[in-house]
Amino acid sequence: MQWLALREAWWPMAVAVAWVLLRSRPVVEQLLDRHPRKPITFTTVATYAAALKAGGQHVTPALENSEAAFHELRHPLETGEIEIVGTPFARVGDLQGSSRLEMGNQQTILYTEISSLVPFVDHGDLCLIPRDWRSAHGSARTNLRGYRNVLVRSATLVRAFPEERTLLTHVSSDAVSPPLSLDNITVDTVNQSAPTSADPSHQTGTATPSPKRRRRTHLTPLQEAVIDASMRLWPDGKTPASAKLRNAAIAQEVKKTLGTAVSASTIRRALRLQRQKKRKLWSG
Numbered sequence: 318m319q320w321l322a323l324r325e326a327w328w329p330m331a332v333a334v335a336w337v338l339l340r341s342r343p344v345v346e347q348l349l350d351r352h353p354r355k356p357i358t359f360t361t362v363a364t365y366a367a368a369l370k371a372g373g374q375h376v377t378p379a380l381e382n383s384e385a386a387f388h389e390l391r392h393p394l395e396t397g398e399i400e401i402v403g404t405p406f407a408r409v410g411d412l413q414g415s416s417r418l419e420m421g422n423q424q425t426i427l428y429t430e431i432s433s434l435v436p437f438v439d440h441g442d443l444c445l446i447p448r449d450w451r452s453a454h455g456s457a458r459t460n461l462r463g464y465r466n467v468l469v470r471s472a473t474l475v476r477a478f479p480e481e482r483t484l485l486t487h488v489s490s491d492a493v494s495p496p497l498s499l500d501n502i503t504v505d506t507v508n509q510s511a512p513t514s515a516d517p518s519h520q521t522g523t524a525t526p527s528p529k530r531r532r533r534t535h536l537t538p539l540q541e542a543v544i545d546a547s548m549r550l551w552p553d554g555k556t557p558a559s560a561k562l563r564n565a566a567i568a569q570e571v572k573k574t575l576g577t578a579v580s581a582s583t584i585r586r587a588l589r590l591q592r593q594k595k596r597k598l599w600s601g
Contacts, residue, residue, distance in 0.1 A: 327468040331443050335362045336474060338386035340481040358443050359383040359436060387436060395580050396537045397428035399473045403445060403464030410459030426464060432580035539579060540587035546570035
């Protein structure tokens with residue numbers, strides 16, 4: 318039975334990454350059709366995208382692989398623009414190979430925590446675990462903690478990464494359509510989904526390509542706080558030569574004024590957007 322992933326209110330992390338990388342409803346659903354029983358991973362997504370690209374069947378956005386797509390997705394997750402939930406888990410193992418898995422209740426993963434998490438496949442399941450080894454494993458390498466069953470809210474994801482009508486040699490133009498009513502989804506329970514009836518989108522033909530999506534140029538509230546902090550710290554515009562020291566000072570200032578943690582990647586993006594706006598003003 319086919320799972321109509323793009324009609325679900327929440328998508329597994331790997332499906333979200335597949336969307337960011339492929340940006341096409343029919344192509345993502347075809348990927349899921351090929352793995353109806355086994356959950357997909359980043360490797361599954363990357364392999365499928367590479368095969369399509371090599372065969373000339375699909376032109377993906379300017380992202381190299383699934384890891385690059387996850388990096389692109391991380392920014393709106395870090396700024397709280399896209400909601401993500403997961404089930405906390407702790408695996409306690411011993412040197413003989415046996416382990417005990419303890420699961421908590423599903424909860425929202427705070428955007429301030431996202432920057433410290435990395436994807437990891439544990440016993441066939443894609444999880445998010447702390448980047449720091451001691452935080453992830455504690456006192457023993459056989460232990461592990463993090464989040465399982467990680468899900469991303471589909472409506473906000475599609476708004477952040479709109480579908481692109483890329484060239485498909487095996488799907489009709491009628492099939493390449495926006496996900497159904499995603500902007501109107503207000504479901505608060507993770508398990509609610511749409512009926513799994515046959516999808517009429519799998520037909521043959523060619524879709525009409527369209528211009529590539531422009532990158533976001535506006536500042537998010539957190540990025541604006543970064544710019545404000547930078548201007549307070551260095552009103553003359555002369556920031557420290559060391560990016561590490563600069564980022565640490567800005568993060569401390571934002572934490573002091575907003576009580577919110579900010580990642581180095583968010584700081585870099587905010588400062589880059591500010592520089593781009595200044596260049597446009599100067600050139601105009």
